[in-house]
Structure formats: structure tokens, C-alpha cells
Amino acid sequence: MIQTNKAEYFNVALATGIVLFGFDLENLKIMLTRKKDDPYKGAWVIPSRYVKADESLEENIKILLLQTIEHEDVYLEQLNAFAKVYRNPIGRVVNIPFYGLMQLTEKEQKNAEKNGCKWINYHDIPPMAFDHNEIIDYAKERLKRRVKRRPVGFNSLPKEFTLTQLQTLYEQALNKTFDKRNFRKKIFNSELLVDTGKTTITPQGKESKLYRFDEEKYEKMSLKGYDFLF
Amino acid sequence: MIQTNKAEYFNVALATGIVLFGFDLENLKIMLTRKKDDPYKGAWVIPSRYVKADESLEENIKILLLQTIEHEDVYLEQLNAFAKVYRNPIGRVVNIPFYGLMQLTEKEQKNAEKNGCKWINYHDIPPMAFDHNEIIDYAKERLKRRVKRRPVGFNSLPKEFTLTQLQTLYEQALNKTFDKRNFRKKIFNSELLVDTGKTTITPQGKESKLYRFDEEKYEKMSLKGYDFLF
DNA sequence: GCAAAAGTGTTGGGGATACACCCATGG
DNA sequence: CCATGGGTGTATCCCCAACACTTTTGC
Numbered sequence: 001m002i003q004t005n006k007a008e009y010f011n012v013a014l015a016t017g018i019v020l021f022g023f024d025l026e027n028l029k030i031m032l033t034r035k036k037d038d039p040y041k042g043a044w045v046i047p048s049r050y051v052k053a054d055e056s057l058e059e060n061i062k063i064l065l066l067q068t069i070e071h072e073d074v075y076l077e078q079l080n081a082f083a084k085v086y087r088n089p090i091g092r093v094v095n096i097p098f099y100g101l102m103q104l105t106e107k108e109q110k111n112a113e114k115n116g117c118k119w120i121n122y123h124d125i126p127p128m129a130f131d132h133n134e135i136i137d138y139a140k141e142r143l144k145r146r147v148k149r150r151p152v153g154f155n156s157l158p159k160e161f162t163l164t165q166l167q168t169l170y171e172q173a174l175n176k177t178f179d180k181r182n183f184r185k186k187i188f189n190s191e192l193l194v195d196t197g198k199t200t201i202t203p204q205g206k207e208s209k210l211y212r213f214d215e216e217k218y219e220k221m222s223l224k225g226y227d228f229l230f
Numbered sequence: 231m232i233q234t235n236k237a238e239y240f241n242v243a244l245a246t247g248i249v250l251f252g253f254d255l256e257n258l259k260i261m262l263t264r265k266k267d268d269p270y271k272g273a274w275v276i277p278s279r280y281v282k283a284d285e286s287l288e289e290n291i292k293i294l295l296l297q298t299i300e301h302e303d304v305y306l307e308q309l310n311a312f313a314k315v316y317r318n319p320i321g322r323v324v325n326i327p328f329y330g331l332m333q334l335t336e337k338e339q340k341n342a343e344k345n346g347c348k349w350i351n352y353h354d355i356p357p358m359a360f361d362h363n364e365i366i367d368y369a370k371e372r373l374k375r376r377v378k379r380r381p382v383g384f385n386s387l388p389k390e391f392t393l394t395q396l397q398t399l400y401e402q403a404l405n406k407t408f409d410k411r412n413f414r415k416k417i418f419n420s421e422l423l424v425d426t427g428k429t430t431i432t433p434q435g436k437e438s439k440l441y442r443f444d445e446e447k448y449e450k451m452s453l454k455g456y457d458f459l460f
Numbered sequence: 461g462c463a464a465a466a467g468t469g470t471t472g473g474g475g476a477t478a479c480a481c482c483c484a485t486g487g
Numbered sequence: 488c489c490a491t492g493g494g495t496g497t498a499t500c501c502c503c504a505a506c507a508c509t510t511t512t513g514c
Contacts, residue, residue, distance in 0.1 A: 009243040009280045010321055014313070050239045053322045057313050081311040081326050083244070083287050091240055092283045094324070096311050164466075181468070182504065189502080205512050206465055227459060228502070394493075411495070412477065419475080435485055436492055458475070 016060045017048040017097040017132070019139035020074065021122070022104030023156040025165050028122035028172040029104060030136065031068065031112055039089050040129035046136065047117065048095060061098050070111045074100040075155035079138060087131050095130075099139045101146075101155040122172060147173040149225040151192055154218055160196055160210040163187070170230060178230075186228065192217055246290045247278040247327040247362070249369035250304065251352070252334030253386040255395050258352035258402040259334060260366065261298065261342055269319050270359035276366065277347065278325060291328050300341045304330040305385035309368060317361050325360075329369045331376075331385040352402060377403040379455040381422055384448055390426055390440040393417070400460060408460075416458065422447055 020031040035045050047068050051060045057078065065072050076098050083094045102108070104119060112119055120126070125136055146152050152173075153166050167183050187193060193211040202208050250261040265275050277298050281290045287308065295302050306328050313324045332338070334349065342349055350356070355366055376382050382403075383396050397413050417423060423441040432438050 009282070011240050011283055012242045012244045012281070012324075013239040014242045014322075014324060051242070051313075052239070053241055054315055056315055057311075078310050080308050081287075081324075083281075083326065085284055085286055092244075094242075094244060094311075094326075096313065096324075162466090179505075180466085181506085184468090186503085202465080204465055207511080208466060229457065392493090409478075410493085411479085414494090416476085432492080434492060437484080438493060 011092070013091060013093045014051040015048050015093055015095045016051060016057050016064065017046045017095050017135060018061060018064050018068075018100050019046055019079070019097055019136055020065075020069075020100040020102065021139075021143060021156070022102050022108060022119060023169050023172070024104040024109075024119075025157075025161075026168065028169070029119040030122055030125065031117050032120050032125075032128070033068070033115075033117040035129055036116075043129035044126050044132070045129050046097065046132050048097075057096055057098075065100075068112055068115050068117050069102075069108045070115070074102045076100050077142070079135070079142065082131055082135060084131065095135070097135050097139065099142050101143070101152060103156050103158060123175070143173055148230045151190075151213070151218055151221050154213050154215075160198065160200075160212050162200065162202065162208040162210060164202070164208065166211075174230065186230070190217075190221070190226065192221060241322070243321060243323045244281040245278050245323055245325045246281060246287050246294065247276045247325050247365060248291060248294050248298075248330050249276055249309070249327055249366055250295075250299075250330040250332065251369075251373060251386070252332050252338060252349060253399050253402070254334040254339075254349075255387075255391075256398065258399070259349040260352055260355065261347050262350050262355075262358070263298070263345075263347040265359055266346075273359035274356050274362070275359050276327065276362050278327075287326055287328075295330075298342055298345050298347050299332075299338045300345070304332045306330050307372070309365070309372065312361055312365060314361065325365070327365045327369065329372050331373070331382060333386050333388060353405070373403055378460045381420075381443070381448055381451050384443050384445075390428065390430075390442050392430065392432065392438040392440060394432070394438065396441075404460065416460070420447075420451070420456065422451060 022029050022031065031047065032044050033047050035041055035043050047064050049060055049064050051057060061076060062072050065074060079097045079099055081094055081096045085092065087093065109119060122140075125133065127133065128136070147170060153161070153169060156169060157165060163184055166187070167178060167180065170183070171177055192214060194214050196210045196212055198210045199207050200210050252259050252261065261277065262274050263277050265271055265273050277294050279290055279294050281287060291306060292302050295304055309327045309329055311324055311326045315322065317323070339349060352370075355363065357363065358366070377400060383391070383399060386399060387395060393414055396417070397408060397410065400413070401407055422444060424444050426440045426442055428440045429437050430440050
């Protein structure tokens with residue numbers, strides 16, 4: 001590490017951003033907002049926020065979550081820093097975005113709207129300011145890897161859910177379809193699910209069994225990943 | 231993005247670091263150096279360097295490579311930013327480390343030594359300054375994932391190599407052993423290798439076949455990953 | 461009555477693992 | 488002559504992919 005006078009290097013700004021994925025049991029969505037001031041006033045962006053010198057990235061992201069969906073109950077992972085020299089016209093701003101995954105209910109839909117954000121379909125992301133399209137593409141790739149290699153439902157489904165809901169989540173994230181029987185076999189083989197014995201009536205009026213995750217098994221799988229692939 | 235006066239946020243320093251893995255055909259090693267000035271003067275660190283406001287991360291890493299091994303012929307990937315508030319006593323310094331993978335020859339051994347660096351065994355990393363042990367652990371996990379899911383030999387072996395050398399690389403990185411026949415079967419099934427028809431005499435005096443990678447196939451595999459696991 | 465969704469088994473193939481011996485060389 | 492390392496084949500098992508019909512409900 002080259003030693004030098006502080007002023008020469010302590011002149012970069014740090015920001016976090018959040019690529020927040022929400023699953024409403026039918027579609028995967030991403031929460032976007034519009035920029036409130038220049039540069040790029042009015043353009044689509046992911047929610048972002050400058051980091052103060054004595055603030056951790058996690059604290060900063062939590063504030064972003066409170067300002068948008070109004071709670072912090074989100075699974076988070078840090079993504080690669082985006083640090084190109086001229087990515088922001090006002091100076092050298094490094095954005096360290098996070099990937100977030102959550103269940104999307106009416107509540108978050110309303111809170112987001114109230115706070116000037118919008119949940120937009122995963123497959124229908126508009127052109128955005130800065131390098132935010134790049135950031136979203138990167139986050140989507142991360143989500144795909146996670147879905148393939150680790151269980152993700154715990155963070156994006158209600159406590160009890162149907163197998164069709166789980167399969168829909170996987171199909172949306174990976175943008176392909178699965179054979180129902182094979183999907184269920186794979187899931188059951190992983191011993192990740194517990195039959196609650198209960199049923200629900202789906203929006204289509206069909207009776208459907210409810211399952212929940214085996215939390216202990218889920219934790220183990222989250223760390224190790226699967227030995228098979230979706 | 232909250233708008234504000236520039237001085238309030240443009241006060242962070244940015245650094246890159248390199249966790250450089252080298253394979254000398256027998257052992258995996260990591261290049262470390264000792265800190266030349268305070269804080270932590272004399273302590274082990276990974277080679278690191280402040281980023282200037284108009285300098286890209288990649289430019290910065292290239293300079294680090296020239297100052298240590300004296301060439302840039304290294305496979306690089308950016309790792310997660312390390313950004314804890316109090317990780318550096320002189321101020322808020324965010325380190326964006328890179329993972330590097332290369333073949334380690336006599337030349338780099340000598341250059342590193344000349345430039346105050348040392349190649350240390352992968353399994354024998356000393357306590358280090360700042361959070362550099364954490365960074366190395368993170369990079370090791372990345373290497374393990376890469377070895378399991380994508381071909382890595384191209385970046386860490388000579389153009390032509392023996393299957394034992396390739397297997398040793400995998401065994402070192404994953405810290406386990408493989409059955410020779412099964413390892414070869416898996417590699418051949420991937421159709422990644424081409425028999426050069428040549429042989430070499432190993433240091434043990436045995437005649438051994440030389441292989442090289444099928445570059446086209448290798449590129450494809452690097453992007454998609456394997457459908458099987460090591 | 462018909463369209464849409466929930467639920468359920470079998471078969472075949474391919475890749476992973478486990479496992480042992482021969483031969484050539486250096487010492 | 489023996490220790491070391493290069494090279495090779497088979498049998499088993501399990502996971503994966505392909506594939507179709509019944510039942511119930513809403514409309």
C-alpha cells in the first residue's frame with residue numbers, strides 16, 4: 001500500500017444500490033424508482049444512496065429498504081462493485097449494489113408506490129440511467145445461479161405454500177418450464193419440504209396441498225448448495 | 231440518489247488488492263508481501279494499491295502486477311468489496327480485491343522475490359494485517375467454486391501438460407484426492423483435452439503423454455460451466 | 461361439457477463411484 | 488529387487504429426462 005498525503009486519495013464517493021427481487025406467487029418483479037434530481041432527473045434507476053464515512057454498507061442498505069418497502073425483512077447479498085471512472089458525471093462514485101430477495105405482498109406494492117417506487121416485471125426492465133441496466137443484468141445472473149444451486153424459496157414464499165407456487169418461482173427466475181412430475185421428484189428427493197397436512201384453495205378454485213421448508217435442512221443446503229442442478 | 235454538496239461524500243479512498251494464485255506444477259501458492267510503512271509496517275499483506283480518481287480498477291491491478299511479477303499475463307476476476315468502516319486506521323478505505331490465476335515459473339518466483347514479495351503455500355497462509363486473511367479466504371472459496379464448475383487449467387498450466395499435473399492442480403485447490411481413472415474419465419468425457427501425440431519425461435523419470443486444451447471447447451465451458459461436478 | 465389446474469409412476473440411459481493390476485524407470 | 492508413478496476397464500447404482508391420464512372445479 002503506497003503511503004501518501006490523505007487528500008490525494010480520499011476523494012471518492014461510495015454508494016449502495018439495491019436490486020430487489022420480489023415474488024408475488026405468480027411473477028417475479030424488480031423494484032425500480034425514478035431519479036428525483038440531476039443528473040438524469042426522471043430516469044429509471046435502482047434505489048441508491050450515498051454511504052457516509054462512518055456508515056457500514058449494511059446500515060446504508062437497511063435505510064434504503066425502510067425508505068422504500070418500509071421494512072428490512074429481506075435476504076441480502078453483496079454484488080461486485082461498479083467502479084468505472086466515468087460512470088457518474090458528478091465525480092468518481094463507486095456503487096456497491098446488493099441483491100435482495102423477498103416475498104412480494106400487497107403491502108410492499110403499496111408502500112413502494114407511496115414512496116415513489118414501482119415493481120416491474122423481471123422480464124420487462126426499461127432502459128435505465130448510469131450503468132444500472134448492467135447492475136440488474138448482473139443481479140439476474142446471480143439469482144439464476146442461486147436458484148440452480150441453492151434453495152431460494154424460503155426468502156420469497158410465505159411460510160406455507162403450494163408446489164405450483166414453488167415451481168412458478170423457479171420457472172420465472174430461469175425463464176424456462178419444468179415437467180411437473182420431475183420437478184416434484186427432485187424437490188422431494190432433496191428432503192427440503194415438509195407436508196403440513198393442510199390444504200388451501202388456489203385462486204383457480206382448486207384444492208392444493210401446503211408445504212413448508214425443513215429449516216435445518218434448508219440452512220445446510222444454503223451453505224453447501226445442491227449436488228444436482230435445476 | 232440523495233443529492234448533496236460534494237464534500238460531504240467525496241471523502242472515501244479506494245484501493246485494489248490482488249490474491250494471486252500460482253501453480254508450479256506441484257503446489258498451489260499465493261503471492262504475499264510485507265507492508266513497507268505504517269500502519270502495520272512489516273506485517274504480511276496482499277499486494278494493494280490506492281486507486282486514483284481517474285484510474286480504472288483494471289489499470290490499477292495491471293500496475294500492481296507489473297510491480298510484482300513484472301508482467302500482466304494473469305486471469306483476473308473482481309471479488310466483493312471489503313468496506314467495513316474501521317478496517318483501516320487511517321480512514322475509510324474500501325478495498326476491491328481481485329482474484330488472479332497463473333502458471334508459476336522460476337521467472338515469477340525470482341521477480342517476486344526481487345520486488346519484496348513471496349510465494350507462500352496455499353495451505354499455509356500466515357496471519358495478516360487489516361482484513362486480508364478474510365480476503366484470502368474469500369478468494370480461496372472463489373477458486374474452489376471455479377475449479378468445481380469451470381475449467382481453470384488454461385490459466386495455470388503450460389500449453390502442454392500431463393494429466394497428473396492437471397489432477398494435482400485440482401487436488402491442491404480442493405484439498406482432496408481423486409481416483410486417477412475416474413478423474414481421467416471425467417476429463418475425457420468433457421472433450422476438453424486434445425492428445426498432442428507427444429510425450430515428456432517427468433521429474434520422476436517416467437514417460438508421460440502431453441495434452442493441450444481444445445481452445446474453442448474451453449471458451450464455451452468457461453462461460454457455461456460444467457453440468458457435472460468435481 | 462369443456463377448459464384449466466392438481467396430482468400421480470414407470471422406464472431407460474448416462475454419468476458417478478468403487479475398485480486392481482501391469483509396466484517401466486530410478487535408485 | 489523394490490518403490491514409485493504412468494496407464495488402463497468393469498460393474499453397480501442413482502439421478503435425470505421423457506412421457507399420459509384421472510379428477511375436480513369454474514365458467
